[in-house]
Amino acid sequence: MAIERRGILFVVSAPSGAGKTTLCKELVAAIPGVHSSISYTTRKPRPGEVHGRDSYFVDEGAFQDMVQRNDFAESARVYDHFYGTPRQALTDMMEKGLDVLLEIDTQGAMQIKKKFSDGVYIYILPPSIDVLRTRLIQRGDAPEDIQRRMQKARQEILNYREYDYIVRNEDLKQASQELQAILQAERTRTKRVDIGWLERNFITDPTSI
Numbered sequence: 001m002a003i004e005r006r007g008i009l010f011v012v013s014a015p016s017g018a019g020k021t022t023l024c025k026e027l028v029a030a031i032p033g034v035h036s037s038i039s040y041t042t043r044k045p046r047p048g049e050v051h052g053r054d055s056y057f058v059d060e061g062a063f064q065d066m067v068q069r070n071d072f073a074e075s076a077r078v079y080d081h082f083y084g085t086p087r088q089a090l091t092d093m094m095e096k097g098l099d100v101l102l103e104i105d106t107q108g109a110m111q112i113k114k115k116f117s118d119g120v121y122i123y124i125l126p127p128s129i130d131v132l133r134t135r136l137i138q139r140g141d142a143p144e145d146i147q148r149r150m151q152k153a154r155q156e157i158l159n160y161r162e163y164d165y166i167v168r169n170e171d172l173k174q175a176s177q178e179l180q181a182i183l184q185a186e187r188t189r190t191k192r193v194d195i196g197w198l199e200r201n202f203i204t205d206p207t208s209i
Contacts, residue, residue: 004194007094008186009116010034011102012179013109014124015153017135019169023124024103026176031183037090037102040066043081056086074104074111079148083108099183106156113162120186122179123163127170129153 014020028034040056042063051057058066063082067075075084085102093100104112109121126132132153136146160166165182169175186192 004197005097005192007096007098007100008192009090009094009100009102009112009119010183010186011104011109011112011116011119011121012124013104013106013122013156013159013163014169015126015132015156016149017132017139017141017153018124018126019135019172019175020103020124022172023167023169023176023179024101027179027183028101030176030180033097034099034101034183035093037085037093037100039104040072040084040086041081042083073115074108076105076107076111078105078107085112099187106159106162110159110162120165120182121163122165122167122182123160124175125157125160125166125168127168131170 012020012024024036028036038052038054038056040058040063042058042060045051045054045057049055049057060082063075063084066072066084071087072084073087073090075082077083083104085104085108090100090102102112112119113121126135129150133146133150136149141149167175167178167182
């Protein structure tokens with residue numbers, strides 16, 4: 001019989017261009033029982049993105065209606081667009097014992113941390129600030145966007161102390177292994193064990209019942 005427990009919330013943040021999305025996709029593909037939280041956003045879909053799979057793409061009016069209904073566990077404006085994490089979907093998955101992976105910037109992560117203090121907070125770093133700039137250039141970002149993202153990266157990295165783990169993405173394979181190791185270790189922490197299951201199976205003397 002499996003040990004029953006509530007799902008764990010894994011929150012992953014990183015500067016734009018650090019490789020967060022690639023690492024998170026590999027994690028979900030490699031480890032059963034991990035599900036990505038799908039955010040709502042007012043930005044347009046990028047090539048290849050699908051509504052309901054990658055994000056829920058809505059207009060600003062619909063997004064603000066959800067804010068007024070308190071539908072989001074967190075919401076924030078990032079650059080020129082709004083992003084929000086649906087509260088009900090997040091808690092429903094965790095109550096079913098599913099681990100949830102949430103990719104989010106530091107602004108949203110700090111909101112989430114106030115409500116989910118028992119979550120696991122992981123920050124992905126590039127090898128250096130110069131490598132980060134090179135990656136943004138290589139992926140074809142406009143010069144003004146690169147400057148804006150670099151400034152935001154320096155500001156966000158100052159929040160590293162708020163995270164439980166730091167993974168340096170210099171080698172993708174190594175970083176992926178480290179991220180998977182964090183998840184596996186957190187799943188087996190004593191505080192996450194179903195104490196009732198443990199006591200029924202190992203402590204309670206069946207002959208005394």
